[in-house]
Amino acid sequence: MTTVTVWNEYRHEQESEVVADVYPDGIHAVITDALESRGFETQTATLDEPEHGLTNDVLDDTDVLTWWGHAAHDEVEDEIVERVHQRVLDGMGLIVLHSGHYSKIFKTLMGTTCSLKWREAAETERLWVVEPSHPIADGIDEYIEVPEAEMYGERFDIPAPETLVFNSWFEGGEVFRSGCCYTRGNGRVFYFRPGHETYPVYHQDDIQQVLANAVEWAAPGDESTPEFGNADPIEAIDMTDERSVH
Template structure:
């Protein structure tokens, strides 16, 4: 069974009645419950846990890490970022969600500012599937329509995705690359845009399906472990 650690800074829910009304047990609990419905072994961790809940032992037992952050990116300790970065390069999957685009770990993996346009106006979003054969799109219709969403708009300052699975259109006219796949070292990284804290997006069946598909896609495979030492010749020299 794929082991998923669901990480959330868990600050909005503690300080905003509006957010707590939508996610009374935290965004991380809603995400973890959705993944459990799809058969994943889930564990949650938050910013205020010791070592942010991301000890070496936790990460060693994690196949896929999901990351939701917003107001407290700068409070994530650099040595924890390094620890997560090393695990991704070693093969752990990483799902970066919504405002996690500006997290230290995502910016480190992308090597860019990861900046974008944004607007919170409760406008309609159509999340279009632009790569229907990709496993992250399994079980979806041609698009997912959300009646209220925070707008993210281009330009999104990230490297060109290896595969773009979703592209969003917003009622105000902007578009955005909302489902971006990358490989870093032996690890797979997926950025998924929907998930603003004041909208019940993580309760939607289509979004649960995307996250389950993405966790399955990002989980480590059974390929060989590369070696990088001084190599003896395989043939006689």
């Protein structure tokens, strides 16, 4: 069974009544319940736990990590970011959600600022499926309508996605690349835009289905692990050259 660790900054829910009304037990609780109901084994981790809840033991037991952060990106310790980064390179899946685009781990994996335009106006978002054959879009109609959303607009300063699954249109007129797939080392990374803390986006069944699909896609498979380093020749060759400085 695929094991998912649902990571949440978990600050807004404790500091804002508006957010607590939408996510009384935290955004991570809603995502965890959604994934558990679809057959995944789950555990949670939050910013203020020791090592942000992402100990070596936790990460060693994690097939896919989901990441939601917003107001305290800078408080995530670099040592933990590097730990997560190495696990992704080794094959762990990572799903970065909404304002997690500014997280240290996502910026590290992308190598760019990951900046964008934004606006909070509770406007309609239409999340169009532009790659319907992709596993992350399985069971999703032509588009998902989010009645109240925070606008994210282009230019989104990220590398071109290997696959773009969703593209958003907003009531105010902007568009945005909202479902972006990448490979980093042996790991798969998916950025999924919807999910502002004051709107009940993660309560939507179709959004939950995308998250479950993304977990399935990002989970490590049976792919062979590439070998690196000094290699013996496949064919017989002269190995007497002594000019190496290694």
